[in-house]
Amino acid sequence: MAEREDFLTRRCVWVNGPVIVGAGPSGLAVGACLKEQGVPFVILERADCIASLWQKRTYDRLKLHLPKQFCQLPKMPFPEDFPEYPCKRQFIQYLEDYAQRFELNPRFNECVQSAKYDDTCGLWRVKTASTKAASEVEYICRWLVVATGENAEMVVPEIEGLGEFGGEVRHASEYKSGENFRGKKVLVVGCGNSGMEVSLDLCNHNAFPSMVVRSTVHVLPREIYGKSTFETAVVLMKWLPLWLVDKLLLILAWLVLGNIEKYGLKRPSMGPLQLKNALGKTPVLDVGALQKIKSGDIKVVPGIKRFYPGRVELANGDNLDVDSVILATGYRSNVPSWLQEGDFFSKNGIPKQPFPNSWKGKAGLYAVGFTKRGLSGASLDAARIAQDIGKVWKEETRKTKKFSACHRRCISQQF
Ligand SMILES: Cc1cc2nc3c(=O)[nH]c(=O)nc-3n(C[C@H](O)[C@H](O)[C@H](O)COP(=O)(O)OP(=O)(O)OC[C@H]3O[C@@H](n4cnc5c(N)ncnc54)[C@H](O)[C@@H]3O)c2cc1C
Ligand SMILES: NC(=O)c1ccc[n+]([C@@H]2O[C@H](COP(=O)([O-])OP(=O)(O)OC[C@H]3O[C@@H](n4cnc5c(N)ncnc54)[C@H](OP(=O)(O)O)[C@@H]3O)[C@@H](O)[C@H]2O)c1
Secondary structure (H helix, E strand, O other), X not given: OHHHHHHHOEEEEEEOOOEEEOOOHHHHHHHHHHHHHOOOOEEEOOOOOOOHHHHHOOOOOOEOOOOHHHOOOOOOOOOOOOOOOOEHHHHHHHHHHHHHHOOOOOEOOEEEEEEEEEOOOOEEEEEEEEOOOOOEEEEEEOOEEEOOOOOOEEOOOXXXXXXXXOOEXXXXXXXXXXXXXXXXXXXXXXXXXXXXXXXXXXXXXOOEEEEEOXXXXXXXXXXXXXXXXXXXXXXXXXXXXXXXXXXXXXXXXXXXXXXXXXXXXXOOOOOHHHHHHHHOOOOEEEOOHHHHHHOXXXXXXXXXXXXXXXXXXXXOOOEEEOOEEEEOOOEEOOHHHOEOOOXXXXXXXXXXXXXXXXXXXXXXXXXXXXXXXHHHHHHHHHHHHHHHHHHHHHHHHHHHHHHOOOOOOOOEEEO
């Protein structure tokens, strides 16, 4: 009986075109570009909506950090009446409109469990499990586009004693607002963009945040004298070498923010852009947290030694009473958990080749959105991938039309 049920819930689907895994901005961008090339495709998404990172795993006060022209997806700019830095709600609206305009209809609630290239038939076999019902589908396709993102899973570090701490512990991806933390002493672990903004939000809700800074961090103002810091860097990089742009950015940051080291925020020895290029570490673009650090409303504390019930011992031996902990400790790719391939992706789930060569692997494998360059990097990848697949698709459909009946136009056939 069990065997019979198992048999009844398995299906096999032939996809005439690529399978795209993930309906975040990257997967949607590839879909829109493929539409223009006339190539059919299927998008598989584990969540029940597009852009699930933005819709379900980000805090309420989030805004795009970069001006909107650097965050738009291919073929559709942001509406003119959107502000320079759209808020989360506006960005999601833009993505919903994008999906509608290009008629992108992902298959929701289908989590890819494995994908493997079958040498014998020269095709990819992509297995999904439904997140709603006990059913599995195997998709068979010639091209596989990995669009599951650099932030697919949260990083939860193992910290001694955390299990016996007793208070609430949650990751930044589960944090919505400081509303529920009023009057509480909150330890925010991590000082990336998430840690800084969560700490600021907690302050704005009358909580008492202490932010753990265990190493070094580059903090830059979001704007320098009214102009976006990112845009300034992009312009400077056209004319000057990276190291010199870094030096100029740090001088400008010093003029705007002052010396941040005296507040416990030690800068790395490598400049912010060089560090981003070498290690993918994003500088913090400050949107107000630094002012709260200067005023003492956000306390900067060193690394954690261990937790005890209701308190934490820090690396310098100090003890802090703590009610709640927010782990703003970052994210990781989940590609190694499902893609059975060891050539193109490294063990940490990021392509081995850096930008601009990180988009194309062997045997019809592609990656979009793994360049550590946010939405603008994803848009560049998407256009390249669609062009590459579109070229082969057009050549082959032309041949097919000439010599035999045209059978390749249907999106998928089930058997
Ligand atoms: C808090 C936060 C703020 C950010 N702000 C900015 C910003 O302002 N500007 C910027 O450029 N970048 C920003 N980023 C970076 C962010 O990664 C990109 O903006 C963007 O979301 C990347 O899109 P993506 O489609 O590559 O990945 P994601 O948005 O993560 O989408 C990947 C999709 O794949 C799905 N998926 C994952 N695994 C599977 C599976 N096995 N099967 C099926 N589906 C799967 C996920 O559910 C998800 O919907 C931010 C990131 C975070 C965490
Ligand atoms: N508004 C926005 O646009 C916005 C907002 C938030 C996030 N983002 C983006 O989202 C991505 C993820 O950002 P993020 O801030 O969530 O993650 P992140 O940049 O990876 O930062 C993680 C932080 O956690 C620290 N950390 C990790 N483990 C730790 C431990 N055991 N003890 C103490 N500290 C620990 C790291 O310190 P070390 O450096 O010492 O490892 C680092 O400071 C980035 O690309 C970021 O730019 C954008």
